[in-house]
Amino acid sequence: MSDILVDFSHTSFAYGKQRILKGIDLQVRKGQLVAIMGGSGSGKTTLLRMIGGQLLPDDGHVHVAGMNTSSLDEAGLYELRGKLGMLFQFGALFTDISVYDNVAFPLRERTTLPESMIRDLVLMKLHAVGLRGAANLMPQELSGGMARRVALARAIALDPAIMLYDEPFTGLDPISLATIATLIRELNDALGTASIVVTHDVTESLSLVDYVYFLADGSIIASGTPEEVRASAHPFVQQFINGRPDGPLPFHKPAPPYLEQLGLEAGHA
Amino acid sequence: MKRGTIDFWVGLFAIAGFAALMFLALKVSTLSSLPAAQTYTLTANFENIGGLKVRAPVKSAGVVVGRVDAIELDTERYVARVTLAMDQRYRFSRDSSAEILTSGLLGEQYIGVTTGADDVQLKSGDTFKITSSALVLEQLISRFLFSKAAGDDTATPEK
Amino acid sequence: MPDQFRRFCQWLGAPLTDRLIKLGFACRFLLAILRHSAVTLTRPRLLLREIWFAGVLSVLIISVSGLFVGMVLALQGYDTLQRFGASSSLGILVALSLVRELGPVVGALLFASRAGSAITAEIGLMKTTEQLAAMEMMAVNPLARVIAPKFWGGIISMPLLAAMFSAMGIFGGYLIGVQLLGLDEGSFWSQMQGAVDFRLDVVNGIIKSVFFGIAIALIAVFEGYDAPPTAEGVSTATTRTVVTSALVILALDFILTAFMFRGV
Structure with a gap:
């Protein structure tokens, strides 16, 4: 097996007539931390769901850990997902069980380890995210940043080969944000996983990741290391990085001419 | 809610349910049609x-x-x-x-x-x-x- | 004209095909639940939690409502029966109405609004907050881990609750008839016993409630699973669970009654 863990080749996907992804080419290697950036609705989350095999490509292939997701049956997909860890946007903790039970959940469901060993593993993972002291709290007693760290501990419980992060920085205060960012980097380097961060937080990700893909309107329009991206003259990349409201992505949604719609154009009055 | 508590209440629930069934069977009705x-x-x-x-x-x-x-x-x-x-x-x-x-x-x-x-x-x-x-x-x-x-x-x- | 006709067909057909698609999906969903029910049997703890959630938490509303329904039945029935000098048959009236109809049907309606809506809301919330997706990504099938136990928990709870409703109702009838209106206690019970047949009345009532339990549990988990992952979607789904359950219960009741008590 090569060290390319996630491999999209000419992958397309459509919901009905609406084409979400158009001919994506994307590779992530072992130990690499990759960011996928793009505006809302550019197909980022769809991309993540395709890695987990929750969506299958209409055209092209998605290879994850050397397996073609389209050729797997349900059992195969579940086996594949055993190698994945995913941090959801708002953590997606199970609200009816405690922090400890949340982190223990994948261990109890997927392994036959004795409870004493599960306890050690859970405390270890919680310690890694600095929340061993919160083990007995319920998810609703946690702040947003803490909930996401617990979710991170849960995602790495089974030592995944590939980590996926869906908007990990959304809605966090600067301190929590920096904590999560550091954790993502450290866990990636310590566990040697291939990590994909889907985000639109430019400054944080550029200082964090090894490689960046820009996704717009279902296609990858630019990619490179953070240095290359910063130096890029590509108008979309410039608009995105500098956060200008108007540019290749127009501020206005296509509409009939303003004056005409207001009835002010000559000939109407 | 602790596991033990849930077990206790579900046990009580089962007993109450079957008690109600027994009440309906023994006190309220009879097996009129003989075998x-x-x-x-x-x-x-x-x-x-x-x-x-x-x-x-x-x-x-x-x-x-x-x-x-x-x-x-x-x-x-x-x-x-x-x-x-x-x-x-x-x-x-x-x-x-x-x-x-x-x-x-x-x-x-x-x-x-x-x-x-x-x-x-x-x-x-x-x-x-x-x-x-x-x-x-x-x-x-x-x-x-x-x-x-x-x-x-x-x-x-x-x- | 053909254009108008086509529009009429579309107006008529679109909601109809939507419903049919939904019904087909619900059937497929039921099969998927049954296929993934093995986990529920091998891990009774999951099932216990759902029986607690659906059954134990409904006991209070079911027994209190049953008690009041029985008391009202006794008051109303006494008023009517004594005009014919048949007030001693009050026990029969109360017991037969409860065991045959009111216990299963009113019990099921209450169960749908108490437990059915809660099941839908819980599943819908788990979907909205991506808990189900997270489970899937952890290679745990939510159908087996969450949906199937809730489904079976609902089915197991329903007949027990219906029996409790009937029992409480008969007790309520006894309180009013014997304690308040002064009917003879012995003849109250013995007349009831003479007229209520175990197999024909009690068992058929239980069979009804089992069917209602299946219908409510399926509707509740389906609506929750099918809910759009938004706050509005979950609230609409919860309402739909109650409304659909009520309609299905009453329709099923008619069909089952027609089968069971035909010609008796």
């Missing part, structure tokens, strides 16, 4: 069964001794043939009579069995020789009116 093995069959022909229904009780001296099993019309003699499932424990002599009675003025109709004097008993499949039909109110009234119209020589109509 097939403990019954024998008798038939009785009636000119008119009135409002008799399947599953109506068969009583002797007021004690339930069986149930009406089936009711059909005998198309040769045009009488109602009523099949009775009788309790194995109760036997009646061959010259017993069966009549259709009503409990109370508006109550349900049942079959009353009065035993005879014969030594030979009715076997499964036998037929009651002596029967008397249901009391039909309309017939009773019209008979009463006719006898009135015919003259004053009769006092009260007989049953």
Whole structure:
């Protein structure tokens, strides 16, 4: 097996007539931390769901850990997902069980380890995210940043080969944000996983990741290391990085001419 | 909610549920239809069964001794043939009579069995020789009116 | 004209095909639940939690409602029966109405609004907050881990609750009839016992409630699973669970009653 863990080749996907992804080419290697950036609705989350095999490509292939997701049956997909860890946007903790039970959940469901060993593993993972002291709290007693760290501990419980992060920085205060960012980097380097961060937080990700893909309107329009991206003259990349409201992505949604719609154009009055 | 607490309440719930079922089974209802093995069959022909229904009780001296099993019309003699499932424990002599009675003025109709004097008993499949039909109110009234119209020589109509 | 006709067909057909698609999906969903029910049997703890959630938490509303329904039945029934001098048959009236109809049907309606809506809301919320997706990504099938236990928990709870409703109702009838209106206690019970048949009345009532339990549990988990992952979607789904359950219960009740008590 090569060290390319996630491999999209000419992958397309459509919901009905609406084409979400158009001919994506994307590779992530072992130990690499990759960011996928793009505006809302550019197909980022769809991309993540395709890695987990929750969506299958209409055209092209998605290879994850050397397996073609389209050729797997349900059992195969579940086996594949055993190698994945995913941090959801708002953590997606199970609200009816405690922090400890949340982190223990994948261990109890997927392994036959004795409870004493599960306890050690859970405390270890919680310690890694600095929340061993919160083990007995319920998810609703946690702040947003803490909930996401617990979710991170849960995602790495089974030592995944590939980590996926869906908007990990959304809605966090600067301190929590920096904590999560550091954790993502450290866990990636310590566990040697291939990590994909889907985000639109430019400054944080550029200082964090090894490689960046820009996704717009279902296609990858630019990619490179953070240095290359910063130096890029590509108008979309410039608009995105500098956060200008108007540019290749127009501020206005296509509409009939303003004056005409207001009835002010000559000939109407 | 702790696991032990959940277990406790679910256990209590199960007990309460089954207690309710037992209450319905033992206190509220009875197993009226006797098991097939403990019954024998008798038939009785009636000119008119009135409002008799399947599953109506068969009583002797007021004690339930069986149930009406089936009711059909005998198309040769045009009488109602009523099949009775009788309790194995109760036997009646061959010259017993069966009549259709009503409990109370508006109550349900049942079959009353009065035993005879014969030594030979009715076997499964036998037929009651002596029967008397249901009391039909309309017939009773019209008979009463006719006898009135015919003259004053009769006092009260007989049953 | 053909254009108008086509529009009429579309107006008529679109909601109809939508419903049919949904019904087909629900059937497929039921099969998927049954296929993934093995986990529920091998891990009774999951099932216990759902029986607690659906059953135990409904006991209070079911028994209190049952008690009141029985008491009202007794008051109303007494008023009518005594005009015919048949007030001693009050026990029969109360018991038969409860065991045959009110216990299963009203019990099921209450169960749908108490437990059915809660099941829908819980599943819908788990979907909205991506808990189901997270489970899937952890290679745990939510159908087996979440949906199937809730489904079976609902089915198991329903007949027990219906029996409790009937029992409480009869007790309520006893309180009013014997304690308040002064009917003879012995004849109240013995007349009831004489007229209520175990197999025909009690067992058929239980069979009804089992069917209602299946219908409510399926509707509740389906609506939750099918809910759009938004706050509005979950609230609409919860309402739909109650409304659909009520309609299905009453329709099923008619069909089952027609089968059970035909010609008796």
